[in-house]
Amino acid sequence: MYIHQAEQIKKIDNQASEQGFSLFSLMENAGRGLFEKISPLLKKENQTLILCGRGNNGGDGVVLARYLKQAGFHVSLVFPLSEPKTKTAKQHLDYYLQQDFTVEKWNTNDRYDVIIDCLLGIGTKLPLRSDVKNVVSWCNQQDALRIAVDIPSGVQADRGDLVVSEESEQPNIQLNHAFLADYTFSLHGYKPSIFLLPSGKYFGKTDVVSIGLKQTSNVNLLTEESVWKTFPKRNDAAHKGTFGTSLLVAGSDEMPGSAVLAAIGAIRSGTGKLIMATSHLAATTIASRVPEATFMLNGLETISEGEVPEKIIAAGIGPGIADITKAQKAVDELMKLDIPLVIDAGALRERKDWHARGPVIITPHPGEFSRLTGRSVKEIQANRIKLARKFSKKYDLAVVLKGKYSIIAFPNGETFVNPTGNSGLAKGGSGDVLTGMLVSMLATHDNYQDAVKNAVYIHGLCADIWIEKYSETSMVASDFAQLLPEVLGKIEGNR
Numbered sequence: 001m002y003i004h005q006a007e008q009i010k011k012i013d014n015q016a017s018e019q020g021f022s023l024f025s026l027m028e029n030a031g032r033g034l035f036e037k038i039s040p041l042l043k044k045e046n047q048t049l050i051l052c053g054r055g056n057n058g059g060d061g062v063v064l065a066r067y068l069k070q071a072g073f074h075v076s077l078v079f080p081l082s083e084p085k086t087k088t089a090k091q092h093l094d095y096y097l098q099q100d101f102t103v104e105k106w107n108t109n110d111r112y113d114v115i116i117d118c119l120l121g122i123g124t125k126l127p128l129r130s131d132v133k134n135v136v137s138w139c140n141q142q143d144a145l146r147i148a149v150d151i152p153s154g155v156q157a158d159r160g161d162l163v164v165s166e167e168s169e170q171p172n173i174q175l176n177h178a179f180l181a182d183y184t185f186s187l188h189g190y191k192p193s194i195f196l197l198p199s200g201k202y203f204g205k206t207d208v209v210s211i212g213l214k215q216t217s218n219v220n221l222l223t224e225e226s227v228w229k230t231f232p233k234r235n236d237a238a239h240k241g242t243f244g245t246s247l248l249v250a251g252s253d254e255m256p257g258s259a260v261l262a263a264i265g266a267i268r269s270g271t272g273k274l275i276m277a278t279s280h281l282a283a284t285t286i287a288s289r290v291p292e293a294t295f296m297l298n299g300l301e302t303i304s305e306g307e308v309p310e311k312i313i314a315a316g317i318g319p320g321i322a323d324i325t326k327a328q329k330a331v332d333e334l335m336k337l338d339i340p341l342v343i344d345a346g347a348l349r350e351r352k353d354w355h356a357r358g359p360v361i362i363t364p365h366p367g368e369f370s371r372l373t374g375r376s377v378k379e380i381q382a383n384r385i386k387l388a389r390k391f392s393k394k395y396d397l398a399v400v401l402k403g404k405y406s407i408i409a410f411p412n413g414e415t416f417v418n419p420t421g422n423s424g425l426a427k428g429g430s431g432d433v434l435t436g437m438l439v440s441m442l443a444t445h446d447n448y449q450d451a452v453k454n455a456v457y458i459h460g461l462c463a464d465i466w467i468e469k470y471s472e473t474s475m476v477a478s479d480f481a482q483l484l485p486e487v488l489g490k491i492e493g494n495r
C-alpha cells in the first residue's frame with residue numbers, strides 16, 4: 001500500500017495533465033469515487049451538509065454533491081469561506097449549477113445528520129485561519145456523522161503537528177484544531193499524516209478512493225502478505241549451521257534482564273546458534289532462561305579490544321549496556337566485519353563515522369533519535385517519516401524509528417510504515433526483544449531489508465495477538481517467549 005507525500009501527488013497530477021488527463025477529469029473521478037464509498041453510509045432521509053473550501057478539495061465536494069443529489073439524497077452544498085477560486089473547482093461548480101442544483105447559504109442553527117468536510121486538502125499550510133477554525137469547531141460540536149475528504153481540514157498531508165504555535169504542546173484532541181472525522185476517504189492514496197501524531201487521531205476509519213492515477217511511491221505500508229512472501233523457508237536437511245550464528249553484545253551486572261529479553265527475541269526467531277557477549281552475572285541469568293545460548297564472558301570488554309567471535313553472520317549491540325565508552329569501541333570493531341549490525345540502546349550514540357563494511361541498522365525510540373539528530377522529540381514525532389529518511393540517506397544506514405507506526409527507512413530511499421503494534425509495547429524491554437529478533441532474522445534472511453521489515457512487523461503483531469485475549473496494560477516483554485511461536489506459526493502457516 002503506497003503512502004504519498006503532497007509534493008509527489010502534485011508531480012503525478014502535473015504529469016497526468018501533460019499526458020492529456022485533465023485535472024477536470026481527475027476531480028470528476030474523485031467525486032464519483034467518493035460517491036461510491038460515501039453513499040452506502042447515508043440514509044435517503046438524512047440531511048447532509050457538504051462544506052467546501054476555495055481550493056480543489058472544495059471542487060471534489062462539488063462533484064460529490066452532484067452525484068448525491070442525482071441519486072436522490074438531501075444535500076446542502078455550502079461555501080462557508082466564500083466561492084471557489086481554482087479553475088477546475090469553478091468549472092465543476094458551473095456544471096453543477098447548470099444541472100439546476102443550487103448552492104445554499106450556511107445557517108449555523110440548522111441541524112444535519114452528516115457533515116462532509118471538503119474545506120482544505122493537501123494545500124493546507126498551518127496555522128489555520130480563524131474563519132476555518134470557526135467552521136471546524138462548529139462541525140466538531142454537531143451531533144452528526146463526520147466524513148473528511150482526502151484529509152481532515154486542519155491536518156497537513158506530510159506532518160503530524162496541527163497548530164504551528166505553542167498550543168500544539170497540548171496533545172489532546174482540541175475541538176478547533178482540526179475536523180474530527182469518523183471516516184476519511186483519501187484520494188489516490190494515504191498521506192503520511194494518517195500515521196503521525198497527533199494528526200492521526202483526527203482521521204477516524206480510513207479508506208482510499210482511486211482516481212485513475214499511476215500508483216508509485218517509495219513510502220509503503222508494510223503488509224502481512226509481504227511478510228509471508230519473504231519469510232525464509234526451513235528445509236528438512238537444515239542443521240544448526242544452516243541458519244547461522246548470531247552475536248548479541250548485551251547486558252551488564254546492572255541490567256541483566258535486557259540481555260535475557262534480547263536473547264529470547266533472538267532464540268525464538270530462527271537463528272541457528274546464539275552467542276551472548278555479556279558479563280558473568282548476566283550470563284548466569286540468561287543461561288537459566290535461554291539455555292540454548294552460549295557465552296563470551298566479559299564480552300563487551302573483549303570485543304572492544306578487537307577480539308570478535310568467529311563465524312558470526314549477524315550482530316547486535318546495545319541492550320542493557322552501561323559502559324558507553326566501551327560500547328562505542330565495540331561498535332567500531334563490529335563495523336569492521338562484513339555482516340549486518342544492529343545498534344541499539346546503550347550503544348546508540350552520536351558518531352562522526354557511521355561507515356561500516358556491512359549494513360548498519362539503528363533502532364532509536366524518539367528520545368534516542370532526538371539525541372542523535374539534535375532535534376526535539378516534538379519535531380521528530382511531527383515529522384517521523386521525513387526525518388528518518390533524511391538520517392538514513394545522510395549516514396547510509398537503515399533507521400528503525402520506533403513508536404506507534406514504526407518507520408523503517410533504508411538508504412536507497414525505500415521507506416516503510418509498520419501498522420502493527422499497540423501500547424502493550426510501550427514498556428521497558430520490548431525494544432530489547434526487537435533487537436534480538438532483528439539480529440536473528442538478519443542471520444536467517446538472504447535480504448537484509450526483508451529481515452528488518454519482517455522483524456518489525458512480527459514484533460508488533462505479537463502485541464496485536466496478545467490483546468485479542470488480554471489487555472495492553474498487562475503485556476510484558478517476557479510474553480514474547482510465548483507469543484513468538486504463536487505468531488511465527490501463523491506467518492509460516494500462511495507462507
Ligand SMILES: NC(=O)C1=CN([C@@H]2O[C@H](COP(=O)(O)OP(=O)(O)OC[C@H]3O[C@@H](n4cnc5c(N)ncnc54)[C@H](O)[C@@H]3O)[C@@H](O)[C@H]2O)[C@H](O)CC1
Pocket residue numbers: 009013023026027030053054055056057058059060086119120121122123124125126127128129132149150151187188213
Ligand atoms: N491527485 C489528487 O489526489 C487530486 C486531488 N484533488 C483534490 O485537491 C486537493 C488539493 O487542492 P489544492 O487546491 O491544491 O488545495 P486545497 O484544496 O487544500 O486548498 C487550498 C486553499 O486553502 C487555502 N489554505 C491553505 N491553508 C490554509 C489555512 N491554514 N487556513 C485557511 N486557508 C488555507 C489556500 O489559500 C487555498 O486557497 C486535494 O487535497 C484533493 O482533495 C483534486 O480534486 C484531483 C487530483
Ligand SMILES: [K+]
Pocket residue numbers: 057117118119120121148149150151152153
Ligand atoms: K478536507
